[in-house]
Amino acid sequence: MSEPTTRPRRRRTLRPLPVATLLVLIGYAVLTPWWAGTQTADFSQALLPPGPGQWFGTDHSGYDLFVRSAEGLRVSLLIALVCAVVATVLGVAVGAVAATVGGRIDRLLMRATDGVNALPHLLIGVVIVALYPGSLTAIIASISLTHWPQIARVVRAEMLSVRSSEYVEAAYLWGASRGQVLYRHLLPAALPQAAVGLVMLVPHAVWHESTLSFLGLGLSPDEASLGTLLEVARGDVFTGAWWTLAAPAGVLVATTLSVAGLSNALGGRSRSALGRGRGRDPLAEVVTEGSDRDGEGTGATSTAPPLVRVRSLTLRLPTEDDRWVHAATGVDLDLRAGELTALVGESGSGKSTLASALCGLSPAGTRSSGSVSIDGREMLDADERAWRGLRGRTIGLAAQSGAETFTPVRRVGPQIAEVIDALGTEVSVPELLERVGLEADTADKFPHELSGGMAVRAVTAAALAGEPAVLVADEPTAGLDPELAAQILLLLRRVADTGTAVLVITHDLQVLETTDVADRMAIMYAGRIVEQGPARDVLTAPEHPYGRALMAALPAHGLHPLPGLPPELTDLPHDHSFADRTGGTDVADR
Numbered sequence: 001m002s003e004p005t006t007r008p009r010r011r012r013t014l015r016p017l018p019v020a021t022l023l024v025l026i027g028y029a030v031l032t033p034w035w036a037g038t039q040t041a042d043f044s045q046a047l048l049p050p051g052p053g054q055w056f057g058t059d060h061s062g063y064d065l066f067v068r069s070a071e072g073l074r075v076s077l078l079i080a081l082v083c084a085v086v087a088t089v090l091g092v093a094v095g096a097v098a099a100t101v102g103g104r105i106d107r108l109l110m111r112a113t114d115g116v117n118a119l120p121h122l123l124i125g126v127v128i129v130a131l132y133p134g135s136l137t138a139i140i141a142s143i144s145l146t147h148w149p150q151i152a153r154v155v156r157a158e159m160l161s162v163r164s165s166e167y168v169e170a171a172y173l174w175g176a177s178r179g180q181v182l183y184r185h186l187l188p189a190a191l192p193q194a195a196v197g198l199v200m201l202v203p204h205a206v207w208h209e210s211t212l213s214f215l216g217l218g219l220s221p222d223e224a225s226l227g228t229l230l231e232v233a234r235g236d237v238f239t240g241a242w243w244t245l246a247a248p249a250g251v252l253v254a255t256t257l258s259v260a261g262l263s264n265a266l267g268g269r270s271r272s273a274l275g276r277g278r279g280r281d282p283l284a285e286v287v288t289e290g291s292d293r294d295g296e297g298t299g300a301t302s303t304a305p306p307l308v309r310v311r312s313l314t315l316r317l318p319t320e321d322d323r324w325v326h327a328a329t330g331v332d333l334d335l336r337a338g339e340l341t342a343l344v345g346e347s348g349s350g351k352s353t354l355a356s357a358l359c360g361l362s363p364a365g366t367r368s369s370g371s372v373s374i375d376g377r378e379m380l381d382a383d384e385r386a387w388r389g390l391r392g393r394t395i396g397l398a399a400q401s402g403a404e405t406f407t408p409v410r411r412v413g414p415q416i417a418e419v420i421d422a423l424g425t426e427v428s429v430p431e432l433l434e435r436v437g438l439e440a441d442t443a444d445k446f447p448h449e450l451s452g453g454m455a456v457r458a459v460t461a462a463a464l465a466g467e468p469a470v471l472v473a474d475e476p477t478a479g480l481d482p483e484l485a486a487q488i489l490l491l492l493r494r495v496a497d498t499g500t501a502v503l504v505i506t507h508d509l510q511v512l513e514t515t516d517v518a519d520r521m522a523i524m525y526a527g528r529i530v531e532q533g534p535a536r537d538v539l540t541a542p543e544h545p546y547g548r549a550l551m552a553a554l555p556a557h558g559l560h561p562l563p564g565l566p567p568e569l570t571d572l573p574h575d576h577s578f579a580d581r582t583g584g585t586d587v588a589d590r
Contacts, residue, residue, distance in 0.1 A: 022262055032067055054066065059244050072225050072226040081205075083147070087151060090148035091148040092190070092194050095155030113153065114149075122208070125208065129142050134218075147208075206226070206256065211227065213231055214231045307337055310332060313331040314330060315327040315367070318367075338500070340493055341520045341521070342506060342518040352400070352474055355397065359387075375470075392423045393423055393467075396464065397474065398456070398459045400474045405459045405462070406458070407447075412443055416433075432461040436460050460495075470501045509554055512535075530547065
């Protein structure tokens, strides 16, 4: 069977015309004044039309407009570049603080951004420059202080998008501080867009400065910019000397079009780069693993004190339309050392929300009550500093989505090494990879080069970098075929056998039943744990009607479809009735 062929991806290249035009203009602005030397006024040569001796003609003072326009372009580009850099730095700073801190600071900064953006920029510029006429600093300040909001908006939006990604969430779980996440993940993602914004600001700043100078509020004629030349030419045009206006105006338009073309090309390359590395390589894993369990389980006995103790946990998540998601209601759960506990249920039952709460990652605005005790410490109302001391060290999370947990543009090994350094453990990357059944050369691969099973193993390796006492694996078998899913569950069984308390969140009951890896099982429905106990008892003889309906839906038990759909967690029945799912039986209080 021949290898599948893939079509080579066309690489975006910069358009040659705007780049070449811009290079010519920059060379013209830099070299022409140096080649021509210092000009002096010669009124005998005033207002000569373009010709062999003076390509752009002369102005009313006899200056060669070819040289004069080059000098003006050099001044305008310098002012525009400084303004663009200052505005970009301000925008990146405001956007980064807003996206990283969030909450009231975010709202305050965005309202300030909207306020500045709503003001007429030219009017504000005129006011500032009029207070300090002829001041280069005033011109730069008037442009910079009115043009940073666009950059701030772009940077904030990009950082918020990245901040909600799996790999940033994993970075927090693996012990990274807010500053480390900003430096390692958020800024690298936003800077390409900020760079594009900087380039796009240059022609805008050129026109802004030219407008101020054209109004007579810019630099003096001795250090003329393009705007100053246009202002001086305004009177000459009425005498028929059209070239005095055409020369600087032509240079201004050519500069604007070339920089705009370059910024458009850079914008396309930036979007293309951000989109690369998100595909999946459909590699198949051929290694099979056998279970070494003897049928009774190797976990700790149920009399061991729990490392995680959840009692009467209730979670309410706010929605944008002012409703509340009843993500968890009265949840009781224990996780003990050496035990693998499976939390099962249909999608949307609240399993992943419960996992986030166990790791201190509930969404902002969540209302919670009850108790979450981890290693003897009450953590439900703990602050971020307290959670940071536990994440990665006491409790680790192998997040779902596999390869998306890692930064897509960096190799896997260095990212796992960063986790090790952040947590201060002495384990090595090869040791972790070997522990999860991966070859050492996996460290040199990019996330998109990993198959689904390899990605889950790599995520598990990172989660184990801090040698946590508790490991939460959120949907580790999602999207995997039954054989690979079985291998992942057997891997997590071995982790539990080392003394780690493992919580596996899954809806893959069939593989769970086949592998027989779980010591205990809990069934979750509509935010409630409706049944829990020894895994084999729950799998073979569930007492709850909903549990029996789930087992009956498996192929091995007759493949009887479960009727109806789970209720919306924002609109639960007052009696929490399950009648439409269990053949008319109300089991809310069972």
